[in-house]
Amino acid sequence: MKRMKTLKILAILPCILLLFSCDNILNDSQQSDSLLIVAKISGQTADGSDADFYESDVRVANPSPPPAEFIYEDIAVATLEAKLKEPDSILGPSYTNRVLVYGYRVSYTAVLPSGSAVPVSFQGTLNVVIDIDATVDVTFILVRAAAKTDAPLDALAGMNALLVDATVTFYCRDLDGKAVKGPTGQDPSATISINFMDWADN
Numbered sequence: 001m002k003r004m005k006t007l008k009i010l011a012i013l014p015c016i017l018l019l020f021s022c023d024n025i026l027n028d029s030q031q032s033d034s035l036l037i038v039a040k041i042s043g044q045t046a047d048g049s050d051a052d053f054y055e056s057d058v059r060v061a062n063p064s065p066p067p068a069e070f071i072y073e074d075i076a077v078a079t080l081e082a083k084l085k086e087p088d089s090i091l092g093p094s095y096t097n098r099v100l101v102y103g104y105r106v107s108y109t110a111v112l113p114s115g116s117a118v119p120v121s122f123q124g125t126l127n128v129v130i131d132i133d134a135t136v137d138v139t140f141i142l143v144r145a146a147a148k149t150d151a152p153l154d155a156l157a158g159m160n161a162l163l164v165d166a167t168v169t170f171y172c173r174d175l176d177g178k179a180v181k182g183p184t185g186q187d188p189s190a191t192i193s194i195n196f197m198d199w200a201d202n
Contacts, residue, residue, distance in 0.1 A: 036188040040052075079136075080136055098130065156196055
């Protein structure tokens with residue numbers, strides 16, 4: 001009789017483990033009812049005016065004595081919107097539908113000269129919570145200062161320039177821990193053009 005009970009327990013155990021395994025797979029693959037839209041990425045011109053592109057100065061000269069050169073990171077602004085995939089006109093969004101943007105990645109693609117080397121892609125950390133149907137502007141580093149001391153940006157001088165497209169991908173989840181994607185079902189992203197050059201200093 002004891003042997004029979006042991007066999008039953010051993011037979012049931014794999015079934016329990018299978019159920020837990022399936023449940024973990026389901027949780028990992030679940031997506032949120034919320035989505036994030038990257039409405040716009042704003043840059044600036046070399047003189048600091050707002051623009052839909054970025055004119056990145058690879059070095060800034062200080063003519064006053066003693067003369068020196070400075071290198072700065074480039075800061076951009078992303079306009080982000082949180083929405084429900086299927087808005088509930090009766091109940092409305094819940095607290096857990098809110099979207100937490102916790103990170104981003106910037107990668108570059110050469111435009112002109114085509115096929116040129118580009119700065120190394122990188123990831124950054126954010127901590128922004130967006131209410132459903134709200135729009136927020138989030139500042140982030142588009143080009144690291146360190147990238148301007150490495151190839152290919154460190155070689156830009158005179159009228160030499162490098163035009164790239166920068167793709168910014170955001171990583172986010174709702175307050176229930178479920179992954180939040182963009183309207184296409186992929187991680188939300190947008191692209192901005194950057195013109196790297198040793199721009200004239202005022």
